[in-house]
Amino acid sequence: xxxxxxxxxxxxxxxxxxxxxxxxxxxxxxxxxxxxxxxxxxxxxxxxxxxxxxxxxxxxxxxxxxxxxxxxxxxxxxxxxxxxxxxxxxxxxxxxxxxxxxxxxxxxxxxxxxxxxxxxxxxxxxxxxxxxxxxxxxxxxxxxxxxxxxxxxxxxxxxxxxxxxxxxxxxxxxxxxxxxxxxxxxxxxxxxxxxxxxxxxxxxxxxxxxxxxxxxxxxxxxxxxxxxxxxxxxxxxxxxxxxxxxxxxxxxxxxxxxxxxxxxxxxxxxxxxxxxxxxxxxxxxxxxxxxxxxxxxxxxxxxxxxxxxxxxxxxxxxxxxxxxxxxxxxxxxxxxxxxxxxxxxxxxxxxxxxxxxxxxxxxxxxxxxxxxxxxxxxxxxxxxxxxxxxxxxxxxxxxxxxxxxxxxxxxxxxxxxxxxxxxxxxxxxxxxxxxxxx
Amino acid sequence: xxxxxxxxxxxxxxxxxxxxxxxxxxxxxxxxxxxxxxxxxxxxxxxxxxxxxxxxxxxxxxxxxxxxxxxxxxxxxxxxxxxxxxxxxxxxxxxxxxxxxxxxxxxxxxxxxxxxxxxxxxxxxxxxxxxxxxxxxxxxxxxxxxxxxxxxxxxxxxxxxxxxxxxxxxxxxxxxxxxxxxxxxxxxxxxxxxxxxxxxxxxxxxxxxxxxxxxxxxxxxxxxxxxxxxxxxxxxxxxxxxxxxxxxxxxxxxxxxxxxxxxxxxxxxxxxxxxxxxxxxxxxxxxxxxxxxxxxxxxxxxxxxxxxxxxxxxxxxxxxxxxxxxxxxxxxxxxxxxxxxxxxxxxxxxxxxxxxxxxxxxxxxxxxxxxxxxxxxxxxxxxxxxxxxxxxxxxxxxxxxxxxxxxxxxxxxxxxxxxxxxxxxxxxxxxxxxxxxx
Numbered sequence: 093x094x095x096x097x098x099x100x101x102x103x104x105x106x107x108x109x110x111x112x113x114x115x116x117x118x119x120x121x122x123x124x125x126x127x128x129x130x131x132x133x134x135x136x137x138x139x140x141x142x143x144x145x146x147x148x149x150x151x152x153x154x155x156x157x158x159x160x161x162x163x164x165x166x167x168x169x170x171x172x173x174x175x176x177x178x179x180x181x182x183x184x185x186x187x188x189x190x191x192x193x194x195x196x197x198x199x200x201x202x203x204x205x206x207x208x209x210x211x212x213x214x215x216x217x218x219x220x221x222x223x224x225x226x227x228x229x230x231x232x233x234x235x236x237x238x239x240x241x242x243x244x245x246x247x248x249x250x251x252x253x254x255x256x257x258x259x260x261x262x263x264x265x266x267x268x269x270x271x272x273x274x275x276x277x278x279x280x281x282x283x284x285x286x287x288x289x290x291x292x293x294x295x296x297x298x299x300x301x302x303x304x305x306x307x308x309x310x311x312x313x314x315x316x317x318x319x320x321x322x323x324x325x326x327x328x329x330x331x332x333x334x335x336x337x338x339x340x341x342x343x344x345x346x347x348x349x350x351x352x353x354x355x356x357x358x359x360x361x362x363x364x365x366x367x368x369x370x371x372x373x374x375x376x377x378x379x380x381x382x383x384x385x386x387x388x389x390x391x392x393x394x395x396x397x398x399x400x401x402x403x404x405x406x407x408x409x410x411x412x413x414x415x416x417x418x419x420x421x422x423x424x425x426x427x428x429x430x431x432x433x434x435x436x437x438x439x440x441x442x443x444x445x446x447x448x449x450x451x452x453x454x455x456x457x458x459x460x461x462x463x464x465x466x467x468x469x470x471x472x473x474x475x476x477x478x479x480x481x482x483x484x485x486x487x488x489x490x491x492x493x494x495x496x497x498x499x500x501x502x503x504x505x506x507x508x509x510x511x512x513x514x515x516x517x518x519x520x521x522x523x524x525x526x527x528x529x530x
Numbered sequence: 531x532x533x534x535x536x537x538x539x540x541x542x543x544x545x546x547x548x549x550x551x552x553x554x555x556x557x558x559x560x561x562x563x564x565x566x567x568x569x570x571x572x573x574x575x576x577x578x579x580x581x582x583x584x585x586x587x588x589x590x591x592x593x594x595x596x597x598x599x600x601x602x603x604x605x606x607x608x609x610x611x612x613x614x615x616x617x618x619x620x621x622x623x624x625x626x627x628x629x630x631x632x633x634x635x636x637x638x639x640x641x642x643x644x645x646x647x648x649x650x651x652x653x654x655x656x657x658x659x660x661x662x663x664x665x666x667x668x669x670x671x672x673x674x675x676x677x678x679x680x681x682x683x684x685x686x687x688x689x690x691x692x693x694x695x696x697x698x699x700x701x702x703x704x705x706x707x708x709x710x711x712x713x714x715x716x717x718x719x720x721x722x723x724x725x726x727x728x729x730x731x732x733x734x735x736x737x738x739x740x741x742x743x744x745x746x747x748x749x750x751x752x753x754x755x756x757x758x759x760x761x762x763x764x765x766x767x768x769x770x771x772x773x774x775x776x777x778x779x780x781x782x783x784x785x786x787x788x789x790x791x792x793x794x795x796x797x798x799x800x801x802x803x804x805x806x807x808x809x810x811x812x813x814x815x816x817x818x819x820x821x822x823x824x825x826x827x828x829x830x831x832x833x834x835x836x837x838x839x840x841x842x843x844x845x846x847x848x849x850x851x852x853x854x855x856x857x858x859x860x861x862x863x864x865x866x867x868x869x870x871x872x873x874x875x876x877x878x879x880x881x882x883x884x885x886x887x888x889x890x891x892x893x894x895x896x897x898x899x900x901x902x903x904x905x906x907x908x909x910x911x912x913x914x915x916x917x918x919x920x921x922x923x924x925x926x927x928x929x930x931x932x933x934x935x936x937x938x939x940x941x942x943x944x945x946x947x948x949x950x951x952x953x954x955x956x957x958x959x960x961x962x963x964x965x966x967x968x
Contacts, residue, residue, distance in 0.1 A: 098621045099574050100605065105618055107625065108569035108632070115570060126873035127897045129904030131546035132553060136537050136651050137575060137607075137637060138595075157576075159597030162641050167538065169575075180543055183536045187545065189871070189922060191907060194546070199575060203600050213574050226907035228886050235894070350887035351894040433627070435564035448666050449788035456673070456789040459565045466567030469629060469664035484627060 102204070102212030113429040114420055117244060118197060121217055121414065124240045128232060130195040130219050135176035137199070141166035147175050147402055155202040169201040173218045173413075178402035181222055185405060191223035197416070211417065220411030222399065227340055230374045230394060231347035233412050237378055237390055238348075238357050240414075245428035247381035248389075251361035254341050255371045255393070257324060260334020261310055265295075265303035272299075274369055280307060281365035310362060317345055317360035324362065340373060372396045374410065383422040390414040438465040438488045438524055439481045445471045450492060454502065454520060458490075461521045463528070481507055488524050492517075540642065540650030551867040552858060555682060556635060559655055559852065562678045566670060568633040568657050573614035575637070579604035585613050585840055593640040607639040611656045611851075616840035619660055623843060629661035635854070649855065658849030660837065665778055668812045668832060669785035671850050675816055675828055676786075676795045678852075683866035685819035686827075689799035692779050693809045693831070695762060698772020699748055703733075703741035710737075712807055718745060719803035748800060755783055755798035762800065778811060810834045812848065821860040828852040876903040876926045876962055877919045883909045888930060892940065892958060896928075899959045901966070919945055926962055930955075 099105055106114065141158045148156070148171055158168035170176060173196045181192065197217040204210055219236065221229040234250055241248035258280065262273040279294045286294070288311060296304035306327075313323045321338050328334035341360060348358055366375045373394030380389055392412035399407040423429045438458050440451045451467045458465040468477045474491065481489045491503040502520050504513045506527055515523045537543055544552065579596045586594070586609055596606035608614060611634045619630065635655040642648055657674065659667040672688055679686035696718065700711040717732045724732070726749060734742035744765075751761045759776050766772035779798060786796055804813045811832030818827055830850035837845040861867045876896050878889045889905045896903040906915045912929065919927045929941040940958050942951045944965055953961045 098617075100576065100578055100603065103574035103576060105574070105622065106570075106572040107618075107622060108571070111570035111572055127900075127902045129872055129874035129902055131872050132544075132549035133546070134544040134549055136541035136543070138538065138541060138639070138651065140538055154600070157599060161595060162592070165538065179536075180545075184543065184545060189918070193904070201576070213576065224907045228880075228890070228905055228907050231890065232905070235890070239897075346887050347890045351890040434567055434569050436567035442666075449784050452666070452669065452673070452785045452789040459677075462565075464565045464567055466631070467666055467670070469662045469666050480627070 100212075102206035102210075104211060104213070108433055109431070110420075112432040112435065113423075114416075116430045117420060117423065118217065118416070120243045121240050122195070122197070124236060124243050125195045125219050127239070128193075128219075128236045130193045130236075133177070133180065133194040133196045134198070135170070135173075135180060135196070137170050137201075138167050139170060139176065139179070141168040143179055143403070144168045144171055144175055148172070152202075155204060157201050157203060170198070171202060172200050173198065173216055174220075174398065174411075175402050177218075177220060177222070178399045178404035181399055181407060182404040191221050191229065193219070193221045195219040215416040217414040217416050218411060220409055222407055222409040225396065225408045227343040228347060229410050230340065231344045231351070233392065233410055234344065234358055234374075234376055235348050235351045235353055237376070237412055238353050240390075241378065241380065244419075244423060246383075246423060246426060248357065248378050249381065250358045250376050250378045251364050252341065252344070252358060252374060252376045253360065253362055253364035254337035254374050255365070256337030256340065256373060257328070257334050257362065258337075258365055260328040260331035260337065261307065263331045263333055264328055265299055265306045267299055267303065276303075276307075277365045278367065280311070280363060281367060283311065283363045313362060317355060317358075318342075320360050320362065321345075337373070344374060366391060366393055370395045370398045370401070376412075380422045380426060383425040386418055386422050386425070388415075389419040389422050432485060434466075434484045434486060435464045436466045436484065436486045437463045437528065438490060439477070439484075439486045440465060440467045440490045441474060441477045441492075442468040442471045443474070443491070443493050447492065447497065450497065454490060454492065454517065458521045458524065461525055463521065463524060478505070488527065490520065490524075538650075540644035540648075542649060542651070546871055547869070548858075550870045550873065551861075552854075554868045555858060555861065556655065556854070558681045559678050560633070560635070562674060562681050563633045563657050565677070566631075566674045568631045568674075571615070571618065571632040571634045572636070573608070573611075573618060573634070575608050575639075576605050577608060577614065577617070579606040581617055581841070582606045582609055582613055586610070590640075593642060595639045595641060608636070609640060610638055611636065611654055612658075612836065612849075613840050615656075615658060615660070616837045616842035619837055619845060620842040629659050629667065631657070631659045633657040653854040655852040655854050656849060658847055660845055660847040663834065663846045665781040666785060667848050668778065669782045669789070671830065671848055672782065672796055672812075672814055673786050673789045673791055675814070675850055676791050678828075679816065679818065682857075682861060684821075684861060684864060686795065686816050687819065688796045688814050688816045689802050690779065690782070690796060690812060690814045691798065691800055691802040692775035692812050693803070694775030694778065694811060695766070695772050695800065696775075696803055698766040698769035698775060699745065701769045701771055702766055703737055703744045705737055705741065714741075714745075715803045716805065718749070718801060719805060721749065721801045751800060755793060755796075756780075758798050758800065759783075775811070782812060804829060804831055808833045808836045808839070814850075818860045818864060821863040824856055824860050824863070826853075827857040827860050870923060872904075872922045872924065873902045874904045874922065874924050875901045875966065876928060877915070877922075877924045878903060878905045878928045879912060879915045879930075880906040880909045881912070881929070881931050885930065885935065888935065892928060892930065892955065896959045896962065899963055901959065901962060916943070926965065928958065928962075 156168050156171055161167050199213050199215055201213050258277045262276050267273045267276045283291050292304050295307050313320050325338045371393040375393035377388035377391040394410040396408040440455050455465040455467050489505040501514050502517050594606050594609055599605050637651050637653050639651050696715045700714050705711045705714045721729050730742050733745050751758050763776045809831040813831035815826035815829040832848040834846040878893050893903040893905050927943040934940050939952050940955050
């Protein structure tokens with residue numbers, strides 16, 4: 093292999109500097125999800141091509157990594173986590189609890205044109221509740237997303253809507269076909285990009301002035317979440333569909349407020365639609381305060397028809413998906429990534445090769461207290477070893493030279509302050525622990 | 531998708547029952563590895579075919595999942611973690627610390643014939659120290675494996691040898707070519723399978739009586755690790771190669787004993803060779819007490835020429851690889867898997883839909899103390915909800931009926947004992963915490 097050959101275009105190696113904060117981030121999300129009782133699932137990276145093909149539209153079929161294996165089977169790499177979920181629900185249904193709350197974190201592969209921030213292998217962290225229409229499940233997913241962002245040290249705002257409300261607008265505006273309805277929703281969804289005048293222009297052009305007026309009135313609505321829902325209920329009072337959406341959100345807001353999530357964290361926003369066609373109820377997006385230009389870092393909604401459409405049994409579901417790479421970028425922007433180059437907290441320096449058994453003993457003692465320790469392998473000059481600790485941002489260095497060895501002691505150097513402390517070897521681990529807790 | 535279509539042959543879904551203990555196991559290994567200062571690395575699942583092909587012998591080329599992507603590039607799925615490591619060292623060398631201590635856990639794919647316990651997608655958990663010949667690095671890997679097994683609750687025995695000692699046997703026995711030498715080592719390696727008489731027969735047939743006598747003397751050696759090394763040193767005193775191996779192991783045993791690893795945990799065993807041709811120094815295998823029939827659950831050794839042979843720069847290295855699936859089976863056999871169907875510790879039952887905001891409040895309060903809580907979504911009969919908790923092995927159930935609601939209290943039912951306790955809602959989380967700690 094030539095030296096210039098790194099990973100392929102669109103693929104990445106993640107070295108310790110990326111992996112350490114990334115693992116901390118994923119661990120935090122996992123523990124919040126588990127705090128809500130979601131259970132882990134792992135499905136294979138490879139599926140039958142027939143399981144995946146045709147499930148993601150023309151674009152998806154084109155971007156999918158699919159091929160014939162050596163046994164002549166047509167196989168494909170995982171494209172998202174939703175179709176594998178549908179397959180699992182179809183196959184293991186009887187074995188799964190009802191409702192089935194599962195989370196999954198793993199790579200998906202799409203042959204996109206590589207460009208800044210877009211990769212052919214990326215990670216999605218999904219959670220879905222399958223098998224209930226309860227608004228408690230909706231509220232829980234929203235609460236869980238808010239808790240996740242808080243646990244990551246980020247202030248976030250979740251904007252919530254319900255597709256039934258948008259369906260009500262479509263209904264009242266008289267956009268006839270399903271296709272026309274989706275087109276109208278997609279125009280409303282673009283309001284942040286194209287502005288109110290852009291929305292007005294596109295709606296009017298396609299659906300006429302009366303429809304544009306209705307959409308204008310819809311987008312004009314302002315106030316608190318409760319006030320807005322109230323006004324929408326009046327504006328769309330002719331539509332039972334819209335009323336369903338309003339009722340769902342009223343219930344959801346009651347639940348999440350009871351859970352302690354105020355209007356600084358979760359708000360109703362009638363412009364949120366989510367591009368995907370498959371949502372049937374609540375939909376939401378999440379932006380990080382201080383990194384809102386990145387767009388939504390996690391989003392989702394209710395998709396009561398999708399599991400069946402994806403080949404599973406007729407099953408309601410609501411879920412969320414975190415774009416792990418984008419969230420990582422967002423946390424980096426707001427300075428909430430736990431940066432580190434190594435897990436090592438203590439470097440035991442190597443004064444002379446003959447004393448390495450002592451260093452092993454000392455390192456083992458330090459590890460017994462749960463601190464990460466490594467020994468410098470070669471007995472090179474001490475300055476070089478200290479430099480290594482500095483470069484790797486290892487907070488403590490232990491030095492046991494001939495004097496210390498004779499005295500049964502060790503020197504602890506705190507790298508940040510440069511302070512040195514000599515203690516009996518037997519007290520070394522506990523002393524470092526104390527210094528660390530300071 | 532037809533209902534009968536599960537994952538493809540050789541692939542598996544892992545449901546919560548498998549995933550929860552598996553994640554706990556992987557987390558334990560990870561924290562032990564990090565305790566030794568190993569840093570995480572992630573490489574793509576897909577590599578250029580040219581990077582992987584020809585690196586694993588004929589068999590490897592045949593079993594590799596390789597194909598042409600939509601852009602006409604020949605690509606292949608990761609076959610192990612060592613070749614990607616060599617690529618990373620070749621590419622990011624200047625950016626990496628020296629020595630580079632990295633761990634990696636991830637799937638690899640091989641198109642093996644599916645059979646019991648053999649999968650086409652499986653997980654390897656590797657750790658390697660790249661860039662040093664120090665025996666401290668050798669000793670550390672052995673110590674880390676022993677610590678990992680202990681942290682997992684397993685008694686283990688690590689049997690250690692050095693390929694230089696086996697090379698010395700080959701040298702003294704006069705097996706001329708490299709190929710003959712490897713053949714001789716492979717025969718010795720099989721002693722557990724074919725017995726001493728089998729080894730004698732095969733060596734004599736291929737290399738003659740004198741060689742068979744030497745191997746017999748070699749295998750006859752008994753005693754403590756130190757005694758055996760001493761005798762081997764005498765037996766192979768004509769071979770400088772063997773002496774190198776003996777010296778390395780003497781040093782390694784001194785170091786691991788200093789680290790607190792006694793002869794009950796790590797022993798010298800002159801029969802250990804590891805099948806792979808690429809080892810150049812220390813080699814080791816690990817068996818679990820009570821599950822030794824599974825064979826080695828983690829093994830490895832020094833491979834000073836491999837990184838270069840794999841396309842990287844000339845770099846010494848020593849490493850270990852845990853077969854995650856086999857280790858899982860082993861821990862299951864000895865009853866050390868933490869079994870669970872859900873992370874949920876508290877089920878908040880649903881007495882009536884109108885009170886769900888109260889349940890949200892209660893669940894949020896419980897989560898604040900770090901306990902995992904979920905709400906039963908539907909207000910079905912209480913008996914059904916309790917049955918669900920029982921089936922899912924959720925340890926505590928919270929019941930807030932109309933009486934409790936009026937009194938501002940809640941009932942905690944401890945599922946194992948059936949005991950019920952009524953407490954003020956404000957004291958609910960702390961009381962559950964106390965009950966849990968009992």
